[in-house]
Amino acid sequence: MDKVSISALQNNNLLKNADISRLNLEKITGKLHTINGGEVLYREGDKANSVFLIVNGEINLLKKDKKSKSNSIVYADNEFFGAKELFKNVNRCSTSVSLTDTYLIELSKEEIDYLIKQDEKIASNIEDNELDIEYSPKFSPLIENNFDDEFDEESELLEDFVNQYNIDEIIKSIDKQEKIIIDNLSQIDKKDEESGINHKETSDNNNKSFKLNENSQRKERPMDTLDIKTEKEFMTADQFEMIVKALQLVNANVKQDDVLKNIVDVAINLTNADRGTLYLVDSEKNEIWSKVLVAHEIEEIRLKIGEGLAGYCAQTGEILNINDVKIDDRFDGSFDKITGYNTKNMLVFPIKDKQEKIVGVLQLLNSLKGQFTDQEKMFLNAISLNVAFALENAALVEQLVKTERNKSLGKMGNFIAYDLKKPILVSKRYAEHLNKKDLPIDVKQVVNLMLEQLNQVASQVVAAADYTEGTTILRRQPISLNDTLQEFAIEIHNFVRTKNCKVEYGLGEDVNVYIDKKEFYQSYFNIIKNACEALPEGGNIFVTTEKNEDRIEINFEDHGIGISNIDLKHVFEPLWTKNKINNSGLGLSISQKIIEDHDGSITIKSEKNVGTNVIISLPIH
Template identity: 30%
Template structure:
């Protein structure tokens, strides 16, 4: 049988019975009922009737009040030697707070009637109760003051964060340039949550990747990660927040990244950037919060910031589309004017060239006349193609052609241009077959690619053109030994108005090339490396496809 804790020694230890004689304590024991309360047991609830006084013999309890917002405030912790439940017996009101056992707690309880008789008959107990209540009231006063101070401090922090968010929203809406905007958003996020550095990734839905820009030396490079790869890719795919307080003791962190960069990561916060609809459009990855790990408040701030950031990013993209649309419209108007103004004189030149060829009887003059006719047609058709592209018009004149003849013909003219620029043309034509295509447009595609290759080799070089049957498709490759291009340019090369290393041109050439290849149900790829050159690879369906 478990030994009782209800002894004279334990009662004497209680603050209510200090200096009370043993004879009286023995009498009080007879009034008491010994009770045990397991951890987390609610001994009594707020607003219930109080019928007993409780004397703590062993263990620990807490007295709490719940606010109307559901928050629990601890008024006091009481242990062995304390008592509770006296106020309801004294003022005959309902319980003013909830009492819960923090751990296994043993109590002796006295009924209201016995408690009243005990107070009336013993002045020492009266004084002890009074002193304990006074002490507890002082403690409760201090608890309330501390809680008010804490609430005021939390309110100040919330107001500070709100003001910071307002300032951040103003800042990130200050630019419509997407690259500059991304820098502003990242700098704002780093500053606002006191991180040492960070990366902002945007999601590329079409490619299933996230991408960011970083400075490597003096060059800005583009970083791309497949969804699901690395912490940032994982967060972009799952939408989970990954808050790592100690990077090197967390298996999710890859220390190889630090080894390559020379940077030491202590803590990390990686979380999704969502738009107003909750859709993930990017990822924040913050490193090394000053003063300790990232807090839930940091997570809340970045979550709020991401909504403003997503709106700003959407506005910047819309602005870019509007500018691009306006630029295309302007180019279209210019092309329309050029075609209108030059069609007649160009037609006259073409007729004169045909007459020269017919009447000269001279082989060399005939070749010059053919070249004039060819260049006039090329110029007019190129201008018409720009006009069609700017208007979104797409039409093809598909016919069956012997592909090797088309290639030989176009390379003969290309070689003349390349020779003038000290560029050697190497031909590796291994495809002989028929292909259905718009010969004029495909020829201009090849001219455009060869012209870009020539411009990329200002000091001369070699352009290798090869063809190969790859099973239902003909693969055409243009490989130069030129300057190459950086990754971020390569990824955007088929977008309108993107140029690299050229002082002339509209920036529409490769966009039109891509459109023509798409219209032929073909594919176009690009490989390029700075300082080593570029390969443009085109695949077109053959008659055997």
């Protein structure tokens, strides 16, 4: 099991109160599943041979009672289900349907037994976690529908699910979000009391992990426990409804960029701010960072913790409500100068997780009411813990996506190595054999063209296979750089011409470099190919060399579509193919690996709609 999956397992209710430090998880492999919204995971009557842990998302269990009424129970982040049936050795007593796109870890009975042997609390968690769904008096009734006899039982279940899902606003507003608000509001700072806001005492949840669905929530409907009158003592009905809708928006996505945008939108609306920024804490670099719009382009900005008002908030955890930022020495007005914006007042609020660790900072600018009040601070306090969990979930999903991408890379490598490499190399050898025969001129030309294409494809396939398997072997020798680049120019001429492009060379002083010419050509080809793709209407590509002390720099320049700053940091990531229809996403990753294996470096400078420079630096031999 990879580190991301282990982290997800450790956060799950299955291991609640267990001593994580004493658990040996090496024998736990687990299966990672991605289930689309509306997809059936298993059906009533299926064999129960595993337990499912929810990393992110929602699963709805649907069951018919003796009167053929459909009942429902929902499981969400960090919860698990399916254990009771497994250990009772009975078939599934319900149908499992995903309400949203959901990430699951599946554990076998052997793996669960292995965990229980190490800590008996896990067995207690299983006992406490689920209702006995074989006898399920507390399953929540769904809206009933009458169906013709011709519909089978499964169709009825799915139809009930659809009817339930169509009243999403009612179910989600009452069934989940109001419960979340109660839990969050119980943790509001005592500082608010100084402003005259009265808080009704609620149950102390400070020592509990925040979950979308607690056990108590599953065992009885939230309306049985929700006391709206209590909440109205410190919040009006309209304000309460506004918070509920805000939390729904915060939890509407799991993609990090969408989550960040939603959180900022929610904070702006709740506080009546003109603008807002959410900074995330990068503990490794001791920085906070965010994505902002500069000159119609999204850019990443970074500040040292302690720098500026947001950095100060990240360092101290202090809530800052500043009526005039111009008289505060901590305010950095450089961004206003760049954008032309005029910041007058500011509310800066720390986002803390359940361990009180600062994970982000919300910075709200220019209250539309003239200044920010304690009421706006109360609103942010009410959503802050939920915001922290949304950020944590988004980061976890992003790590899971990267893990899946690496798995896909390995699978693709196996496919290239075992299914493509051999037939292509065999075809190449047949073409070479034909080329030695005494053939008619027109046939000879066709064979030559075929051999040229096969050589090119074979080189790329071998390079991709070596990259994914990590088996590249360099056969280096000292050679003239200028002579090598001129040979490459002849070799790539036909390819460039088909793209309606032209490569112009400006070679400086010749030097010897210690390289594997065949491998180095792959880097050269990938860079030229990318430059051609950046010139969809055709154009010139410039290749120049310049000596820099004991190194030689090769510069590839095009005046094409360019790369945005926000995307530039991803270009060397394997399988990253944004806006590249005919690209595998491996070219620059392979090029970087080859260049670094030659003790060199490769850097890219680019500006959107201006052009790109790729610079290779190699040691002079």
